[in-house]
Amino acid sequence: MTETVRAQYEAFPYPERKPTDERKRLITGSPSLPVEMDHWLWGGARDWSQPLKALVAGGGTGDALIQLAQKLTDAGRSYDITYLDLSQASRRIAEKRAEVRKLSGITFVTGSLLDAGDYGPFDYIDCCGVLHHLPDPQAGFNALAGALKPDGGIGLMVYAPHGRSGVYPLQDAFNVLLQDLPPEKQLKAAKRIFDRLPDAHPFKRNQRLVDHKNGDAGFYDLLLHSQDRPYSITELWAALSAAGLDYAGAPEPQLYDPAPLLDDVPDMERCARMQLAEDLRGTFKTHVAYARHKGQVIAPPMWQADAIPHLRDLDAKALATHLTKGKGLTIDTSGEAFHFEIPAQAAALVERVDGTRKVAEIAPSLEERDVWNMVEAALCSSGMMHYSGILAKGE
Numbered sequence: 001m002t003e004t005v006r007a008q009y010e011a012f013p014y015p016e017r018k019p020t021d022e023r024k025r026l027i028t029g030s031p032s033l034p035v036e037m038d039h040w041l042w043g044g045a046r047d048w049s050q051p052l053k054a055l056v057a058g059g060g061t062g063d064a065l066i067q068l069a070q071k072l073t074d075a076g077r078s079y080d081i082t083y084l085d086l087s088q089a090s091r092r093i094a095e096k097r098a099e100v101r102k103l104s105g106i107t108f109v110t111g112s113l114l115d116a117g118d119y120g121p122f123d124y125i126d127c128c129g130v131l132h133h134l135p136d137p138q139a140g141f142n143a144l145a146g147a148l149k150p151d152g153g154i155g156l157m158v159y160a161p162h163g164r165s166g167v168y169p170l171q172d173a174f175n176v177l178l179q180d181l182p183p184e185k186q187l188k189a190a191k192r193i194f195d196r197l198p199d200a201h202p203f204k205r206n207q208r209l210v211d212h213k214n215g216d217a218g219f220y221d222l223l224l225h226s227q228d229r230p231y232s233i234t235e236l237w238a239a240l241s242a243a244g245l246d247y248a249g250a251p252e253p254q255l256y257d258p259a260p261l262l263d264d265v266p267d268m269e270r271c272a273r274m275q276l277a278e279d280l281r282g283t284f285k286t287h288v289a290y291a292r293h294k295g296q297v298i299a300p301p302m303w304q305a306d307a308i309p310h311l312r313d314l315d316a317k318a319l320a321t322h323l324t325k326g327k328g329l330t331i332d333t334s335g336e337a338f339h340f341e342i343p344a345q346a347a348a349l350v351e352r353v354d355g356t357r358k359v360a361e362i363a364p365s366l367e368e369r370d371v372w373n374m375v376e377a378a379l380c381s382s383g384m385m386h387y388s389g390i391l392a393k394g395e
């Protein structure tokens, strides 16, 4: 990290968090939800009797760290998590958040993710919103790959270009004008200029960007960053590949499918097809991806009787009530509605999902299994259902 970037995260730890808020809510998101990790990295079949040795690389004020540690604690699973970040101010906030929640099993380290190998090897590495800020991002990809166990997995987020339209011209202009000022003065000056920008500026037209409205750290991170490059999905695949990794999946895979937007999808390689979806949709601000060592990717356990489903952010009863109406399911993801025809019989099946029952118990007959497959297609492609044995008894 350059001195300028370090000064930014010391002055404005990101994201802005108040440790005492941990008493009232848990912030969740992708990557690094244990059931989602299991689904995409270990075929829903990780042996959770083994402790998870994890690294949160560039952990910031601790969102992924707190989520991972809290979810594993709630599931009664053991872990050993290393938090690594160059910013001491961010670390202090992350430490305080863990303290408020009385989470143990965490080692806090102030240091560079380029040295990740010194603390591993790891079963899992989270690296969210960091690699695109490194002076040499590929060195970061390589360092994380080098710190991963042979059967380990990474969950990462990097910026994507199209959904950030308007950001880069403003970053360039603010850097030219303000780079010699200390961070607090840059912020003040940039806000004054920002208020005078024309409404037609692509940034002001871009309704998908909200970080600048979420406090000073958000404004700074979005518009005053001195080191920030986006990745198209093709570039991300290439960076992973150069680090000896393979792309293992995305939390909302349907977004990478161009089919709903086309009469016919041309015959093409998987990555080119995903690129087509990114270019046609034009809305991706980020890519969230899971990755494993080359040749080690395990597909999620779709259509498998012994897989155990978990609903994400959905109440099984409420979903069942909705499905009883027989109108299927419309899922709005990133401003685009995806409709799935699902028969009303699905309601009874969905009600049986409790994180411990297998598909075979939820949908025992062949007829029920057909209906279940429709539920699975809809919810798994939208990131609303994952397979994992994390709550399975006796393991």
Ligand SMILES: C[S@@+](CC[C@H](N)C(=O)[O-])C[C@H]1O[C@@H](n2cnc3c(N)ncnc32)[C@H](O)[C@@H]1O
Residues within 6 Å of the ligand: 001, 009, 014, 015, 057, 058, 059, 060, 061, 062, 063, 064, 084, 085, 086, 087, 090, 111, 112, 113, 114, 127, 128, 129, 130, 133, 134, 221
């Ligand atoms: C945009 S914040 C993301 C924080 C957190 N991962 C999240 O998503 O909420 C980027 C973080 O990466 C850290 N960082 C930047 N370069 C780093 C490096 N080489 N090693 C470790 N941390 C780094 C910064 O200090 C900052 O806390």
